[in-house]
Structure formats: structure tokens, C-alpha cells
Amino acid sequence: MATERTHKIRGIRQDKGAQLRNQWLEATFSECEPLIFSDLEKGERFISMPRPGDNSGHGGLLNGAWIFMKINPVTEKGRYGSMPNNAIRLIDGVMTHITHDMLVYKVQ
Numbered sequence: 001m002a003t004e005r006t007h008k009i010r011g012i013r014q015d016k017g018a019q020l021r022n023q024w025l026e027a028t029f030s031e032c033e034p035l036i037f038s039d040l041e042k043g044e045r046f047i048s049m050p051r052p053g054d055n056s057g058h059g060g061l062l063n064g065a066w067i068f069m070k071i072n073p074v075t076e077k078g079r080y081g082s083m084p085n086n087a088i089r090l091i092d093g094v095m096t097h098i099t100h101d102m103l104v105y106k107v108q
Contacts, residue, residue, distance in 0.1 A: 006062040037087075038100040040070045045090065049103035066091065067107055068098070 047065040073084035085095035
């Protein structure tokens, strides 16, 4: 869900968006090589990288990002079947499943 800040900002910085996009497009493949969830060790903290079009959903570039910690997988029967939870959101302790190939930033 887009925040009030997102609604206020959206559309007024398109030049900055174009600049950011062009910088990434001009970078070499090795300069863009990402860290993925499976690269992290258990106990390491991370945020997921925003994806294009995500400014209204899970944070994107205009909203905040949740900080998670990778944990040993815990399987719980529930609304998502038996998918193992392998990360915990640090602000409230909610456990979640992160795919092995999700792009992440490691947080120190």
C-alpha cells in the first residue's frame, strides 16, 4: 500500500528516476552482481532489494524497508501449507519464507 509520502513524491522526481536507471544500465555486469538470500549465513541481517514497480507494495524506493534476520528453517502448518519460515522480521518477530534467489542487501 502506498504511503502518504509516496503519493506526495510520486511523479515529481522523474529526472532522478531516469538518472538512477541510466547509471544502472551503464554499469558492467560485474558491478551489478547481486547478493541473494542463499548467500547469507544464519544470523545475518538483511533487507530485500526493491524491484521495479514495487513503490506501492513492499517498500520500493519511496518507502521504508523491513530488516530481517536469516534463521534455521522452521516449518509450521498454517495458511501457506508447510512452507518453511527461514527469516524473522526484527521489528516484531514475525517469521516468513524468503526464496533462495531473492536479491538482498546485507545489513551490518
